Amino acid sequence: MSESDKAAEEVARLGRRPFLKSLLWGGAAVAAVAGGSFAWLRRSGVDDEPVPDWVRHLHANEYHLMRRLIPALLPVAGTNLTPPEQVPVLRNIDHMMGLLNTTVRKDLAKGLVLMDNAAVVSGWHGKRLVDLEPEAARAYFDTWTRGNRIQRALQGVVKQFIYTSYWREPATWPPVDYDGPVTEEWGLEYLGNAPLPEADQEQSA
Amino acid sequence: MRNVNVPRDGVPVTQAKDVAADPSLGKKFRLRADVVIVGSGGGGSVAAYELAKAGLDVLVLESGRYYPSSRFTEHLGDSMQLIWRDQAGQVNTSADVVFAEGQCMGGSTVIGGCVMQHPPDWVFQRWVDNHGLADLAPEKLAPYFNQVGQEQQVHVNESHEINACAHKVIQGCERMGFSWQPVTRNVKRCALTGHCLAGCPSDRKMSALVTHLPWASAYGARMFADTQVTQVRTRSGRATGVDAVVMDPDSGSEVARMAVDAEVVVVAGGAIQTPMLLQRSQISDPSGQLGKNLAVQPFTQALAEFPEDLHAFRGALVGVQVDEFFDTDGYFFYSGLAEPEQMLAQGYLGAGQDHIDFMKKYKRMAALNAFSIDEGNGEVQWEGDAVNGSKKIKWNPGRSEFENVKRTAALAARIFFSAGASRVYLPTYQHLAVDSVFDLDQTLDQVDYGLNGMYTFRMNSFSAQGTCRMGLDKYAAVVDPDGECHETKGLFVADGSLFPEPMPAPPQWTVQVVAKHIANRILERRDGLFIQGNSA
Incomplete structure (x- = not known):
């Protein structure tokens, strides 16, 4: 079964999934599904690109989508912020994906397929999200921020994955003055377990 | 006179790796205790301490891992992945409300913000007036609040x-x-690091990890981490113990199955986990309220x-x-x-x-x-079999x-x-x-x-409560004023799930107070509860 066929099957089954069942209630969601059907004919140039060996939990389409979205969502050029390519954002996303329970992971996979494909008609971009230029990708996110609850949820999840995977890295903290761990640096005394309450101490003395 | 020594640091906890390395235990083993406590957070740790101190043979089972404070990194991402339940992703059915909860030895006391609030007296007076909980009247609880306050080094x-x-x-x-x-x-000589939510590496936060758990251990309580209790066993209307699975916390694979025989079972998994365990165990509930009345304090x-x-x-x-x-x-x-x-x-x-x-x-x-205080209209449900089923947290405003x-x-x-x-x-x-x-x-x-x-709104809940509510009337409440399930003798609940009404305050202090009260009631009734006798 091709990737396109898999996507088609997944989209067709969405209505039975609890997480996304309400998707079919919203007009924008209908557009998203329609976008999905267009996209089966609309392959991306990145579809055939290889995925690094270290990727364990991201599906190939998810890897490419996240890779393209990172610079769009974290445009640090011209600032003192740490460039995202200097921290392992994608590795962190891959790790986080591996922590999700099976049900949520499956639902998220479907959601990401939708979000990617819906760009074909949502906003009339005519391309999948993975192929949008950074400016258009950001506009797409802004549109989904104002969309129905499922769109709001999906765009929020993607942002959280990318932003959390970036900001969890200590290299990103100095530019925003965040100190990070301080106990060792400050030489704080380790207090250990609290002694027994006084009443007990008297009893056991 | 007893010789009681609290370790300088850490708690003696048997972990999955210890079980795996012990050939005498094998893939299935059986333990015996007077009391088995499910959950090691605010409620479970206090109950363990009080009951062990009274000489009972206490066994504490915790589903999360043992993560001693010496391993805390002051990095919230690390803590969330290792000791927050579902990596801080425990959500309601519509996935828009986060239910934060610790899943480790010490439970939510390890990851909380240290806020300890004594609710106003009118809260407990309502418990008396509306639910017949005379033993929880404000004047009766006051000594308990003082005691826990001192134990926890609570200060303004x-x-x-x-x-x-x-x-x-x-x-x-x-x-x-x-x-x-x-x-x-509840902080001793706070070092002002600001890293409370990631766990306090210098042990200034008075979490259960450095207070009631090591104290309970000093009095002989045994503790297992990585141990998910799948069901409470009952016979003829009495609790007889629990079944559990020891899981590798990193791979999630099963290491061994454990059966515990105990005449008293205290469930203290918090308002999300406790009702699901009782549901899995098909505990008789004439009230029909088990898992209901979930208040989330959004x-x-x-x-x-x-x-x-x-x-x-x-x-x-x-x-x-x-x-x-x-x-x-x-x-x-x-x-x-x-x-x-x-x-x-x-x-x-x-x-x-x-x-x-x-x-x-x-x-x-x-x-x-x-x-804000909510109306307690949520519900927690376990669906499916005891091991492979799933939870549903139903709450929307x-x-x-x-x-x-x-x-x-x-x-x-x-x-x-x-x-x-x-x-x-x-x-x-x-x-x-x-x-x-x-x-x-x-x-x-x-x-x-x-x-x-x-x-x-981006809502969160750190304070779920009410899903096994306490009350005198067995047709309106899940547990009685002693915290015992109305129709299952020897099965007690000691956590925020038994709050009979939504409470407008962070619950930790009250949970610890109520757990102390329940432990005392168990001890006062020990002749009737421990019918096979015990060594105490």
């Missing part, structure tokens, strides 16, 4: 524990004429940007509370801005340049966490609850504008920020209730 924040974030809240309250006060916390976080640098993430995490609306509306507010990841989990998520601009202002931000959340967010924003904020980022799934107090109401009006209030 001193001036050095009020950081820049808290000062902005104070400033706003003073200008609005709102009442505020320093928070009471909270949101308003972030404010100020013209000057604050570095509000430095210092004690929680400094002051706003108590102006506590008695009248059940609203309460705590100052507190944690590390960037926490802010991203709760706050404003712009795209691209918007996000970059937002984060560059991190050092100029302050946060106010706005809590009703219209009045939604309005309360909106009002608390508005009040938090007003406090910050009064303190001189130049912008307030609203805690909404829509992307809303306000630059003037005069635009606040109009902007908040863009957030409408919609369908069940879903994906409106």
Whole structure:
């Protein structure tokens, strides 16, 4: 079964999934599904690109989508912020994906397929999200921020994955003055377990 | 006279790796105890301490891992992945409300913000009047509160524990004429690192990990981590023990199956996990209330940007509370801005340049966490078989609850504008920020209730309660005034699930007090409960 066929099957089954069942209630969601059907004919140039060996939990389409979205969502050029390519954002996303329970992971996979494909008609971009230029990708996110609850949820999840995977890295903290761990640096005394309450101490003395 | 020695640090805990390495245990083993306690958080640890101190043979089973404070990294991401339940991703069925909970030895006491609040007396008077809980009258609980307060080194924040974030809240309250006060916390010689939510590596936070668990251990209590209790066993209306699975915490694979024979079972897994265990165990519940009445104490976080640098993430995490609306509306507010990841989990998520601009202002931000009391209409359900089933947390705000959340967010924003904020980022799934107090109401009006209030405000719950409510009437409550299930002798609940009504205060102190009361009741009734006798 091709990737396109898999996507088609997944989209067709969405209505039975609890997480996304309400998707079919919203007009924008209908557009998203329609976008999905267009996209089966609309392959991306990145579809055939290889995925690094270290990727364990991201599906190939998810890897490419996240890779393209990172610079769009974290445009640090011209600032003192740490460039995202200097921290392992994608590795962190891959790790986080591996922590999700099976049900949520499956639902998220479907959601990401939708979000990617819906760009074909949502906003009339005519391309999948993975192929949008950074400016258009950001506009797409802004549109989904104002969309129905499922769109709001999906765009929020993607942002959280990318932003959390970036900001969890200590290299990103100095530019925003965040100190990070301080106990060792400050030489704080380790207090250990609290002694027994006084009443007990008297009893056991 | 007993020789009782508390270890200098750490707790002797048997972990999955120990079970795997012990050939005498094999893939199935059986243990015997007088009392088996399920859960090692605020309730379970206090019960373990009290019962072990009285000479009972106590066994504590915790589903989470043992993560001693020496391993804490002061990095919220690490803690969330290792010791927060579901990696901080425990959510309701519509996946828009986060239920934060510790899943480790010590439970939520390890990851909490150290806030200890003694609820007002009228809360407990209502428990007496409405639910027949005479033993929980305010005057009867007062000695317990004192005792736990001393054990937990609860104190009112001193001036050095009020950081820049808290000062902005104070400033706003003073200008609005709102009442505020320093928070009471369970910290010993706070080092002001601001890393409470990631766990305190120098053991200043008086979590169960450094208080009741090592104390219980000193009195002989045995403890297992990585051990998921699948069901409570019963026979002829009496609890007889539990079945559990020891799981490798990293791979999730089964290491061994454990059966525990015990005449008393105390379930203290918190208001989400406890009812699901009782449901899995098909405990008789004539009230039909098991898993129902879930109150979540929803909270949101308003972030404010100020013209000057604050570095509000430095210092004690929680400094002051706003108590102006506590008695009248059940609203309460705590100052507190944690590390960037926490802010991203709760706050404003712009795209691209918007996000970059937002984060560059991190050092100029302050946060106010706005809590409201809900009506307790949620429900927790376990679906499927004991091992492979799944949980369902059903809670979305009703219209009045939604309005309360909106009002608390508005009040938090007003406090910050009064303190001189130049912008307030609203805690909404829509992307809303306000630059003037005069635009606040109009902007908040863009957030409408919609369908069940879903994906409106970014709500979180740190304080689920009420799902095994306590009461005299077995047709209205799950457990009796002793905390014992009405129709299952020897099966007790000792956590926030037994609160009979939603409570407008952080629950840890009350949970510990109620657990102490229940442990005392078990001891007072020991002749009837331990019919096979025990060594004490």
